[in-house]
Amino acid sequence: MSIIYLxxxxxxxxxxxxxxxxxxxxxxxIPQSSVVHLEDAGKRAHTNTLILxxxxxxxxxxxxxxxxPQLPPFPGFNYETPASLACLYGxxxxxxxxxxxTLKTNATTGSKVVAIVNAYDAPTVLxxxxxxxxxxxxxxxxxxxxxxIYAAGTRPPYDQGWAQESGLDVEMxxxxxxxxxxxxxxxxxxSFVDMLQAETVAAKAVAAAGGGEVSNSWGSExxxxxxxxxxxxxxxxxxxxxxxxxGNNSPPSYPAVLPTLVAVGGTSILRDSAGNFIAETTWxxxxxxxxxxxxxxxxxxxxxxxxxxxxxxxxxSAVANPNTGVWVYWNGGWYIFxxxxxxxPILAAITNSANHFKTSTxxxxxxxxxxxxxxxxxxxxxxxxGDTQSFSAALGYDFCTGVGTPHGFSGL
Numbered sequence: 001m002s003i004i005y006l007x008x009x010x011x012x013x014x015x016x017x018x019x020x021x022x023x024x025x026x027x028x029x030i031p032q033s034s035v036v037h038l039e040d041a042g043k044r045a046h047t048n049t050l051i052l053x054x055x056x057x058x059x060x061x062x063x064x065x066x067x068x069p070q071l072p073p074f075p076g077f078n079y080e081t082p083a084s085l086a087c088l089y090g091x092x093x094x095x096x097x098x099x100x101x102t103l104k105t106n107a108t109t110g111s112k113v114v115a116i117v118n119a120y121d122a123p124t125v126l127x128x129x130x131x132x133x134x135x136x137x138x139x140x141x142x143x144x145x146x147x148x149i150y151a152a153g154t155r156p157p158y159d160q161g162w163a164q165e166s167g168l169d170v171e172m173x174x175x176x177x178x179x180x181x182x183x184x185x186x187x188x189x190x191s192f193v194d195m196l197q198a199e200t201v202a203a204k205a206v207a208a209a210g211g212g213e214v215s216n217s218w219g220s221e222x223x224x225x226x227x228x229x230x231x232x233x234x235x236x237x238x239x240x241x242x243x244x245x246x247g248n249n250s251p252p253s254y255p256a257v258l259p260t261l262v263a264v265g266g267t268s269i270l271r272d273s274a275g276n277f278i279a280e281t282t283w284x285x286x287x288x289x290x291x292x293x294x295x296x297x298x299x300x301x302x303x304x305x306x307x308x309x310x311x312x313x314x315x316x317s318a319v320a321n322p323n324t325g326v327w328v329y330w331n332g333g334w335y336i337f338x339x340x341x342x343x344x345p346i347l348a349a350i351t352n353s354a355n356h357f358k359t360s361t362x363x364x365x366x367x368x369x370x371x372x373x374x375x376x377x378x379x380x381x382x383x384x385x386g387d388t389q390s391f392s393a394a395l396g397y398d399f400c401t402g403v404g405t406p407h408g409f410s411g412l
Contacts (some may be wrong), residue, residue: 050337085319109353113206115183115212116184125167162190175349214242241351242262245344246314246340252314267343283321314402316377350409371411
């Protein structure tokens with residue numbers, strides 16, 4: 001083993017942690033909406049958001065970093081900004097290090113619509129998005145590029161965890177597809193009846209706007225009826241490409257396991273002490289592996305030796321480790337968010353920015369798998385994943401990160 005590989009391995013362990021991140025300092029907060037209840041499988045959805053606790057847990061959000069609030073990026077904090085993400089994933093001209101502390105060049109891409117489906121109401125989402133946009137020099141938010149739709153026709157009740165999810169999702173989409181219109185569709189509750197109704201509303205709105213993407217950061221443990229029409233039909237619509245988070249624990253979750261969604265996994269971003277990019281590796285807690293019930297779809301025939309007879313996840317990945325997470329402004333304060341809830345809207349936004357606008361999710365997936373091991377993706381070859389860390393990153397497709405992470409637009 002070379003000394004360089006040994007040092008990189010040590011760094012990976014330091015970043016990703018030998019155990020679940022709550023045992024490390026700073027600690028990782030799991031919102032109540034992200035707590036998985038097995039009895040909810042097929043009945044109620046959960047978010048996939050994690051929050052990195054950096055400051056005094058008793059402090060109010062505006063004072064999270066001290067008595068005199070600062071604005072990100074903070075000196076000494078290497079968390080991702082719109083500019084650093086655009087650099088890392090090839091949306092802008094490459095800059096050495098893609099350093100979030102210094103880089104200011106944002107993406108100028110995106111068109112048509114990206115819809116986001118979440119439960120409950122997020123009353124501060126508009127003001128938060130405006131603050132986020134001003135801070136990072138993104139296009140201003142107005143009625144032409146941002147809309148909220150109540151799926152049931154009336155304003156839903158409030159839930160903090162789901163409101164955080166909505167704030168995260170809209171900010172990630174605006175960061176990486178800043179010229180696209182964002183539609184946030186709020187389900188009346190996190191019941192599957194309401195979530196799937198919202199999915200249908202979102203898909204219809206995207207198709208009516210000429211096409212685009214629908215991002216789903218929510219999920220559920222798998223259940224036997226997940227392949228019946230009631231649970232699959234809302235995720236099929238012409239001119240719409242659907243994305244879903246694989247979850248923050250293995251095995252992967254519904255609806256990401258369905259063959260009509262792009263299943264989005266998670267990675268870790270490794271940086272040196274100055275904030276410069278070193279490598280992208282696996283995130284050990286991402287939902288990964290074969291589905292329990294969904295057969296292997298045709299677009300995965302080229303990787304059947306890896307996935308076996310069942311649908312394999314993820315298809316593609318982006319940053320999700322909260323210890324290497326992203327800045328988010330929510331309800332008056334700056335936070336670091338992680339989880340596959342981060343990766344999913346990032347991938348939906350980058351796909352929108354590619355300006356290819358496939359006629360279906362299947363068409364999008366066929367192209368992704370046709371570009372395995374090409375320069376279209378950053379092939380993640382370091383790290384492990386799964387409940388017992390039984391899967392390893394490898395050349396080409398693997399269960400930890402799928403085909404890897406975007407490297408420009410050609411693979412999407």
